[in-house]
Amino acid sequence: MKHNLSDSLENPSSLKSGDPMQLPPVLKGGWPIIGHLPEFMQDKGALFYKGYQELGNVFTVKIPQPIVVVTGSEYHQWFYNETDKSLNIAKGYEILKYAIGEIFLTASKEQYKKHRIFLPIIFGRERSLGYLNAMNYEVDVWLDRLGESGEMDIMEEMRLVTRSIAGHAFAGANFRDELGSEFWEAYSDIAKSVSIILPPNWPLPRYKRRDRGRAKIRSILGRLCQQRRQAPDAYDDVISLLLNTPLDDGTYLDDQKAADLWLGLIFAGNDTTARQAAWCVLLTLQHPNILARLQTEVEVLNDSIDAMSFRSLPLTFQVIDETVRLKPSADMLLRVTEQDVEVGDYQIPAGWRVVIAAGSSHYLESKFSNPPLFDPDRFSKERSEAKDQYAIMGFGGGGRKCPGMNFAKNEMAIILAKLLRNYDLTLLTPNPKTITVLGGAPRPSPTRISYQRKRSPVHPMQLN
Numbered sequence: 001m002k003h004n005l006s007d008s009l010e011n012p013s014s015l016k017s018g019d020p021m022q023l024p025p026v027l028k029g030g031w032p033i034i035g036h037l038p039e040f041m042q043d044k045g046a047l048f049y050k051g052y053q054e055l056g057n058v059f060t061v062k063i064p065q066p067i068v069v070v071t072g073s074e075y076h077q078w079f080y081n082e083t084d085k086s087l088n089i090a091k092g093y094e095i096l097k098y099a100i101g102e103i104f105l106t107a108s109k110e111q112y113k114k115h116r117i118f119l120p121i122i123f124g125r126e127r128s129l130g131y132l133n134a135m136n137y138e139v140d141v142w143l144d145r146l147g148e149s150g151e152m153d154i155m156e157e158m159r160l161v162t163r164s165i166a167g168h169a170f171a172g173a174n175f176r177d178e179l180g181s182e183f184w185e186a187y188s189d190i191a192k193s194v195s196i197i198l199p200p201n202w203p204l205p206r207y208k209r210r211d212r213g214r215a216k217i218r219s220i221l222g223r224l225c226q227q228r229r230q231a232p233d234a235y236d237d238v239i240s241l242l243l244n245t246p247l248d249d250g251t252y253l254d255d256q257k258a259a260d261l262w263l264g265l266i267f268a269g270n271d272t273t274a275r276q277a278a279w280c281v282l283l284t285l286q287h288p289n290i291l292a293r294l295q296t297e298v299e300v301l302n303d304s305i306d307a308m309s310f311r312s313l314p315l316t317f318q319v320i321d322e323t324v325r326l327k328p329s330a331d332m333l334l335r336v337t338e339q340d341v342e343v344g345d346y347q348i349p350a351g352w353r354v355v356i357a358a359g360s361s362h363y364l365e366s367k368f369s370n371p372p373l374f375d376p377d378r379f380s381k382e383r384s385e386a387k388d389q390y391a392i393m394g395f396g397g398g399g400r401k402c403p404g405m406n407f408a409k410n411e412m413a414i415i416l417a418k419l420l421r422n423y424d425l426t427l428l429t430p431n432p433k434t435i436t437v438l439g440g441a442p443r444p445s446p447t448r449i450s451y452q453r454k455r456s457p458v459h460p461m462q463l464n
């Protein structure tokens with residue numbers, strides 16, 4: 001039976017008044033003690049879809065602690081509305097606190113209010129135009145390095161190019177010298193340490209590497225903060241913005257907090273975009289008809305892609321949206337209930353985890369025709385599937401919607417468009433697997449692509 005949230009919100013009598021409310025039903029088939037953990041670790045999307053099919057929009061899986069999964073637009077809307085009220089976001093992402101400190105998603109409500117003021121400035125129009133220059137420049141550097149022809153692993157390449165773009169956009173054009181390779185080594189140790197399964201404070205080698213990585217990054221960023229304090233007029237990047245923008249109470253961030261927030265932006269946006277971009281390229285190459293249409297679309301572009309040229313790339317952005325639906329980098333959003341919470345016909349006790357998940361929500365037949373099909377045209381103006389803003393949860397929603405969404409989409413569009421415009425590509429690993437490590441988001445197994453340049457080299461444009 002499928003439970004309808006709006007029925008119970010608009011018509012409280014449907015809550016069967018007088019009856020004690022039930023806990024959301026538990027999906028059958030869990031193991032003693034470990035519950036659904038093995039299935040969760042292998043393919044949480046499939047587990048959640050099975051739960052939805054068997055039990056409807058609200059159900060529980062055990063990994064082994066209970067997690068309530070709520071599915072579909074109405075429930076997404078409820079989830080976003082209740083965030084920072086009955087649903088606590090920082091407790092949902094507590095595991096990340098050990099990796100990046102208390103910033104944005106992991107901050108208390110009071111701390112978050114302070115951090116929030118930076119987001120409209122960092123992602124405002126003026127800076128965003130500058131980010132487009134950084135994206136064009138770094139993608140050209142990358143293509144120049146690829147050379148005439150060769151082979152690449154798509155995930156590795158996307159990781160490299162998205163790091164360069166993030167470094168350039170947020171620390172300035174001189175980021176290679178300023179951050180150095182040791183920054184990215186330390187960053188990798190932090191990113192690789194995160195696991196939804198393993199307790200984040202166990203004395204494991206991965207957590208020792210994480211803590212050493214954090215200390216190293218704090219020292220590198222501390223040096224960059226000092227340089228910007230000593231010569232404030234010489235810099236106009238996100239680090240100096242964080243140091244020089246007054247908080248609501250007139251005080252300023254200290255170096256350590258500015259460094260943590262800066263790292264938090266890189267952390268929120270880097271691996272997410274790298275994975276999503278890799279899937280974009282891969283899904284395109286697996287669908288020759290889409291590839292041919294994209295190649296025609298990108299032919300009209302100039303070497304530099306600006307905000308105006310995005311208008312001539314509708315299919316490119318549809319490919320990005322469809323990739324976010326099918327292979328989302330953020331495939332599960334987490335919250336913890338602050339108190340007993342009623343949802344649909346059920347009551348979720350205080351302290352339980354509640355999630356919305358792409359595995360069930362992005363495959364609803366009531367929302368998407370033939371959901372498993374890679375069909376970017378479902379997001380065209382002519383078709384209606386893009387109209388429900390709550391149907392897709394890949395960038396979240398409500399007050400906590402991803403502020404870097406346009407940054408990430410623009411970045412992916414520039415990577416995809418320039419790559420296809422300049423190279424003929426062949427997928428050498430035709431059927432890559434989807435892998436998840438310790439319950440993380442899906443990424444493609446190693447995927448080789450061969451490339452052959454089809455036009456004269458692009459040289460990184462002059463930065464003005």
Ligand code: HEM
Binds near residue numbers: 268393407
């Ligand atoms: C494909 C790439 C990306 C994906 C899939 C993604 C996804 C998300 C999602 C789902 C959330 C909301 C989490 C929740 O409500 O539980 C979020 C929040 C956030 N994202 Fe992104 N993101 C991406 C890229 C970026 C980039 C490039 C940046 C910054 C450079 C960024 C910065 C942030 C920040 C700061 C938040 C916290 C916002 C808040 O709490 O108000 N993200 N992201």
